[in-house]
Amino acid sequence: MLRTIWLTTQNEARLLIKDPTVLFMLLLAPVVIIAVAGYSLGTLYNSAANSFRLPVVDLDHGDAAEAMIRALRREKGVSVELLEDSNAARSLVNLRDRTPVALVIPAGTSSGIAAGIQPRLIVFVDPVRRVEANALELRLDDLCRRVTEKARAAAQGQLESFGPKLPGDLAFVEQTAGDSERANVNAFDQYVPGFGVTFLLIGMMLGIALTLFDERDWGTLKRLRVSGAPLSGLLLGKLFARFIVGIVQMAILFAVGRALFGIALGRNPAALLIPTIGISFAAAALGLVVASIATAHDSVMPLGVTISMAMAAIGGCWWPLDFEPGWMRVLARWMPTTWTMQAFNDLMIRHQPASATLAPLAATIGIGAIFLCIGLIRFVSMEDS
Amino acid sequence: MSAVLPILEAIEISKSYRSRLALDNVSLAVRPGEIAALLGPNGAGKTTTLSILATLLRPDRGRILINGKPPKSDRSGLGHMLGLVPQSLALYPALSAAQNVWHFARMQGLSRDAAREHCARALTEVGLSDRADDPMHSFSGGMKRLLNLACGIVHRPPVLLLDEPTVGVDHQSREQLLTRIRSYADAGAAVIYSTHYMEEAERICDRVLLIDRGKLIAEGNLEKVISLAGNRPRIELTFRGDLPEERFAGLAGVREIGSTRSESKAILQMTAFNQVADVLHNLRTLNVNVVDFSLHSPNLSDAFVALTGRTLRDQV
Numbered sequence: 001m002l003r004t005i006w007l008t009t010q011n012e013a014r015l016l017i018k019d020p021t022v023l024f025m026l027l028l029a030p031v032v033i034i035a036v037a038g039y040s041l042g043t044l045y046n047s048a049a050n051s052f053r054l055p056v057v058d059l060d061h062g063d064a065a066e067a068m069i070r071a072l073r074r075e076k077g078v079s080v081e082l083l084e085d086s087n088a089a090r091s092l093v094n095l096r097d098r099t100p101v102a103l104v105i106p107a108g109t110s111s112g113i114a115a116g117i118q119p120r121l122i123v124f125v126d127p128v129r130r131v132e133a134n135a136l137e138l139r140l141d142d143l144c145r146r147v148t149e150k151a152r153a154a155a156q157g158q159l160e161s162f163g164p165k166l167p168g169d170l171a172f173v174e175q176t177a178g179d180s181e182r183a184n185v186n187a188f189d190q191y192v193p194g195f196g197v198t199f200l201l202i203g204m205m206l207g208i209a210l211t212l213f214d215e216r217d218w219g220t221l222k223r224l225r226v227s228g229a230p231l232s233g234l235l236l237g238k239l240f241a242r243f244i245v246g247i248v249q250m251a252i253l254f255a256v257g258r259a260l261f262g263i264a265l266g267r268n269p270a271a272l273l274i275p276t277i278g279i280s281f282a283a284a285a286l287g288l289v290v291a292s293i294a295t296a297h298d299s300v301m302p303l304g305v306t307i308s309m310a311m312a313a314i315g316g317c318w319w320p321l322d323f324e325p326g327w328m329r330v331l332a333r334w335m336p337t338t339w340t341m342q343a344f345n346d347l348m349i350r351h352q353p354a355s356a357t358l359a360p361l362a363a364t365i366g367i368g369a370i371f372l373c374i375g376l377i378r379f380v381s382m383e384d385s
Numbered sequence: 386m387s388a389v390l391p392i393l394e395a396i397e398i399s400k401s402y403r404s405r406l407a408l409d410n411v412s413l414a415v416r417p418g419e420i421a422a423l424l425g426p427n428g429a430g431k432t433t434t435l436s437i438l439a440t441l442l443r444p445d446r447g448r449i450l451i452n453g454k455p456p457k458s459d460r461s462g463l464g465h466m467l468g469l470v471p472q473s474l475a476l477y478p479a480l481s482a483a484q485n486v487w488h489f490a491r492m493q494g495l496s497r498d499a500a501r502e503h504c505a506r507a508l509t510e511v512g513l514s515d516r517a518d519d520p521m522h523s524f525s526g527g528m529k530r531l532l533n534l535a536c537g538i539v540h541r542p543p544v545l546l547l548d549e550p551t552v553g554v555d556h557q558s559r560e561q562l563l564t565r566i567r568s569y570a571d572a573g574a575a576v577i578y579s580t581h582y583m584e585e586a587e588r589i590c591d592r593v594l595l596i597d598r599g600k601l602i603a604e605g606n607l608e609k610v611i612s613l614a615g616n617r618p619r620i621e622l623t624f625r626g627d628l629p630e631e632r633f634a635g636l637a638g639v640r641e642i643g644s645t646r647s648e649s650k651a652i653l654q655m656t657a658f659n660q661v662a663d664v665l666h667n668l669r670t671l672n673v674n675v676v677d678f679s680l681h682s683p684n685l686s687d688a689f690v691a692l693t694g695r696t697l698r699d700q701v
Contacts, residue, residue: 004492007488007491007492011477011488014480014484014488015477015479015480018479018480018520019479218474218475218476218477218478219471219473219474219475219476220475220476220477222441222469222471222475223469223471223475223489223536223537224489224492225441226439226440226441226463226464226467226468226469227463227464227489227492227493227494228463228464228465228493228494229464229492384443
């Protein structure tokens with residue numbers, strides 16, 4: 001059995017070296033996608049990464065409006081443009097880039113605050129750029145609170161000259177919950193492991209399932225079986241070769257990520273090997289499952305890519321798990337990708353020690369073992385029949 | 386020959402694919418140094434028989450014996466005994482000829498040193514030693530077939546199973562293949578040679594197993610099986626125009642066993658060669674313009690026709 005596994009692994013290595021498309025899929029394609037995703041979606045993790053242009057129409061001209069405009073001008077990454085006309089502001093939102101919202105301060109806002117009523121600012125929003133708009137709205141909301149407190153304090157001061165001292169501005173200072181010193185995350189800390197795992201899954205699915213169908217089509221599987229080699233040994237040999245390739249692929253992607261995008265490798269970069277081993281094992285086993293349920297060579301590609309993409313997306317490879325609805329987060333607990341991404345995030349972003357990855361590793365290996373059993377039983381019984 | 390014990394036996398094996406009976410109670414045996422032709426039309430059950438002999442398929446009934454013993458269920462130890470050359474190529478297109486042969490040699494259980502020696506010999510035997518480092522996909526069809534054979538014999542198995550190894554092969558490569566197979570058997574191997582080319586069976590095989598619709602319909606040496614046709618000669622006619630219905634009426638012992646209107650050909654079986662003149666005279670009387678004819682001694686094809694009423698080229 002061990003001899004069969006070893007000889008099959010060697011042969012897989014020979015076949016891989018001869019196939020340049022495999023090298024493209026394993027290395028070049030992930031780096032390109034990681035670069036595109038990291039640069040374009042960086043604002044999800046770093047609020048100051050992009051600058052916005054904010055058209056403001058001041059119809060109030062009171063103290064509160066002036067205070068708010070001053071505060072907005074001090075905001076990092078926000079460029080305030082004062083306009084006279086609300087309609088002009090509205091059209092800018094729909095037409096111009098980096099302008100997801102526009103603010104109108106209606107007449108009577110300052111006096112309304114002083115009188116204790118609740119005036120409302122008007123914010124024009126481009127629904128297509130909802131994510132960017134949300135980021136700006138959060139900052140506007142904070143400003144409104146601070147300006148309101150100040151105005152109220154001023155009004156109260158005029159009425160009660162001898163009363164107790166009113167509190168000053170409310171503000172907050174952001175700190176990370178983990179051990180990392182950085183509050184803002186380099187988006188590539190998420191996307192290098194995320195898309196690395198995605199391409200690892202795709203590579204495994206297609207690599208294992210397609211080569212098994214190739215072996216059938218080429219007739220080599222039949223000849224190898226006549227040689228007396230155990231089928232399970234042949235399958236495990238293929239899986240082992242791809243398992244090693246998966247680890248090498250992730251190691252290279254982390255090295256490239258560090259060199260090109262400056263990703264954090266955590267306290268102990270070698271600890272990244274732990275989740276990498278887990279996901280390579282689970283993905284290889286899943287590739288065998290795909291080979292055992294695909295009905296033909298042509299069905300491997302759609303089936304494998306669908307499973308890989310869904311598993312990567314649900315498992316938090318492309319966005320934080322918290323973006324997903326509750327039922328999807330429950331489903332995610334059965335995905336090896338979820339546990340792997342948790343381990344990578346712990347190591348790279350939260351700067352946890354290597355021991356933090358052991359529980360996710362156990363979960364990933366457990367799920368992979370289930371895949372392996374299903375794949376082996378199905379494939380062997382299919383061949384025997 | 387029969388004094389030597391069979392190295393491979395199939396005893397009353399049957400196999401069905403759902404409701405279709407592919408093999409029906411087939412028994413056969415092959416001995417060292419012997420080439421047994423498994424001869425039959427496409428779909429006769431040849432590949433199923435070989436798959437069962439190679440232990441790739443389990444028969445529904447019956448059993449096979451290798452060296453007098455049933456093979457182990459896990460197939461261990463079979464690699465040394467069996468070599469299979471499947472009908473379709475069983476090679477890695479991206480690997481070189483040497484890498485292909487090397488991989489199968491190692492998987493058959495040969496050590497590194499033995500594999501090195503056996504690979505060189507197998508490639509030399511099939512005439513590919515000068516192309517050893519070229520990728521298989523760059524080979525011609527005939528060279529691929531030769532490499533396919535090299536991978537099947539690299540470990541010198543005592544039993545070699547060949548499934549239509551010359552399909553799609555040019556004349557020169559076919560000659561090379563047949564010569565290699567004959568010399569391999571002469572060196573002591575038992576060979577089962579599945580084919581629907583009766584010329585190949587007549588040329589290199591010691592014994593013939595005629596199979597049709599899953600049944601073994603005749604078995605024996607070449608002369609014995611041919612004699613089943615009644616040793617009746619054949620005449621093949623090429624004519625112009627149509628053959629009238631009453632074309633051979635009154636010619637005792639003459640039987641029409643095939644005709645193709647599109648090619649204007651007819652094949653007749655006779656009791657003796659001296660009936661040729663009567664046949665030609667009869668056709669002239671009926672105003673059939675015979676442009677060519679040829680006479681043939683009885684062969685395996687005639688035996689097959691005599692036993693089944695159909696030709697070997699017929700599709701099932």
